[in-house]
Amino acid sequence: xxxxxxxxxxxxxxxxxxxxxxxxxxxxxxxxxxxxxxxxxxxxxxxxxxxxxxxxxxxxxxxxxxxxxxxxxxxxxxxxxxx
Amino acid sequence: xxxxxxxxxxxxxxxxxxxxxxxxxxxxxxxxxxxxxxxxxxxxxxxxxxxxxxxxxxxxxxxxxxxxxxxxxxxxxxxxxxxxxxxxxxxxxxxxxxxxxxxxxxxxxxxxxxxxxxxxxxxxxxxxxxxxxxxxxxxxxxxxxxxxxxxxxxxxxxxxxxxxxxxxxxxxxxxxxxxxxxxxxxxxxxxxxxxxxxxxxxxxxxxxxxxxxxxxxxxxxxxxxxxxxxxxxxxxxxxxxxxxxxxxxxxxxxxxxxxxxxxxxxxxxxxxxxxxxxxxxxxxxxxxxxxxxxxxxxxxxxxxxxxxxxxxxxxxxxxxxxxxxxxxxxxxxxxxxxxxxxxxxxxxxxxxxxxxxxxxxxxxxxxxxxxxxxxxxxxxxxxxxxxxxxxxxxxxxxxxxxxxxxxx
Numbered sequence: 001x002x003x004x005x006x007x008x009x010x011x012x013x014x015x016x017x018x019x020x021x022x023x024x025x026x027x028x029x030x031x032x033x034x035x036x037x038x039x040x041x042x043x044x045x046x047x048x049x050x051x052x053x054x055x056x057x058x059x060x061x062x063x064x065x066x067x068x069x070x071x072x073x074x075x076x077x078x079x080x081x082x083x
Numbered sequence: 084x085x086x087x088x089x090x091x092x093x094x095x096x097x098x099x100x101x102x103x104x105x106x107x108x109x110x111x112x113x114x115x116x117x118x119x120x121x122x123x124x125x126x127x128x129x130x131x132x133x134x135x136x137x138x139x140x141x142x143x144x145x146x147x148x149x150x151x152x153x154x155x156x157x158x159x160x161x162x163x164x165x166x167x168x169x170x171x172x173x174x175x176x177x178x179x180x181x182x183x184x185x186x187x188x189x190x191x192x193x194x195x196x197x198x199x200x201x202x203x204x205x206x207x208x209x210x211x212x213x214x215x216x217x218x219x220x221x222x223x224x225x226x227x228x229x230x231x232x233x234x235x236x237x238x239x240x241x242x243x244x245x246x247x248x249x250x251x252x253x254x255x256x257x258x259x260x261x262x263x264x265x266x267x268x269x270x271x272x273x274x275x276x277x278x279x280x281x282x283x284x285x286x287x288x289x290x291x292x293x294x295x296x297x298x299x300x301x302x303x304x305x306x307x308x309x310x311x312x313x314x315x316x317x318x319x320x321x322x323x324x325x326x327x328x329x330x331x332x333x334x335x336x337x338x339x340x341x342x343x344x345x346x347x348x349x350x351x352x353x354x355x356x357x358x359x360x361x362x363x364x365x366x367x368x369x370x371x372x373x374x375x376x377x378x379x380x381x382x383x384x385x386x387x388x389x390x391x392x393x394x395x396x397x398x399x400x401x402x403x404x405x406x407x408x409x410x411x412x413x414x415x416x417x418x419x420x421x422x423x424x425x426x427x428x429x430x431x432x433x434x435x436x437x438x439x440x441x442x443x444x445x446x447x448x449x450x451x452x453x454x455x456x457x458x459x460x461x462x463x464x465x466x467x468x469x470x471x472x473x474x475x476x477x478x479x480x481x482x483x484x485x486x487x488x489x490x491x
Contacts, residue, residue: 017156040219
């Protein structure tokens, strides 16, 4: 499957759906912990990101991500590195 | 024993996402069965085209909107299909946020199979794509109790919560179980019903292998019937102790007055009129209505050659020749066979029929079969004088349930 670099909006959609968080609460500065996004939710997001954009990232690569922006930048960087 | 009122109804199927949409379509003779191609995936053996009655696309977004917060993403479709009707039934009952939910309410839903879509997509990754990583929500989405847990969490219901499973009779066992809990005084209210989402690529192949599926459509009791058609969706009813409902001035939609359950102990797929008759006899005797004639019979009516003939025999065994003059409806011809969710949906439509004094027609019927010589409602809807509803549900493995409701 070809890799596609997702937009912020597309990633917000995936995170809202997979982590069951209100889409309106999502912004780049929000902390994962404050949004109630746990490690299992992050894994759900990774599965969906792989399905939709072909980006394969292991959970262990994201352990230092504290905010949504950091998480999204890691995912985008992976897509761009492969492109 | 406490009397049992029905104070809320909710429904979802190919006919629509509310009781009213389901009732209107059934009454008008509009069907939800259409030809579908299932399993057109890169890792599968190729698509299979067959008639099915599927819930309209985009239901997950509708559910999130109705609940007011994201919930669908954490649920397999089978649980989504129970949660929407649960919300509709609870809101109609007026019990949302009521203190009775805190401890004195049960949630019991029946499902034949559980989270097939989730299981299949997990196995497609595992076997098809050779990925060793399984999605972390696989088990919580697949488990057959996922829907009751979702409803309990969504509506903060903290009484007895569990699922029943008896193939095509699952939701009728759930209704009977909730009724027994109210009758015994264990709870004051019960959210009961069931759902199913079997239209997945692997599952439809398995259903087809049983050789009980029609390649064309569902024609219950028709001489040329040639099998069942799978449907999707669910239905939920709020049962409530009569005195509890009356004390709070709730609108009462019907009364559950009898339930009978039996096992054929005979065959894993073939029906037995003896076992079916025992369930019906128990239900009408418990209700004390065995001598009444004013029944509307909502038949199990799958449209398979064996089922409909056996069901006719069982009705005649219980009621004698009087059975032949009781109006019979078979709404699987409209919404397909929801497996675990069927009985709850059919009872919901049957209760609407009692309330309106109108029986919806059996769809796709072409000509009479001497082995099914009953007063079938065919062609178009018909006025009825019935005050009692008999709902039959007969499952693979010979598990039978009959429910008797009285008009409000």
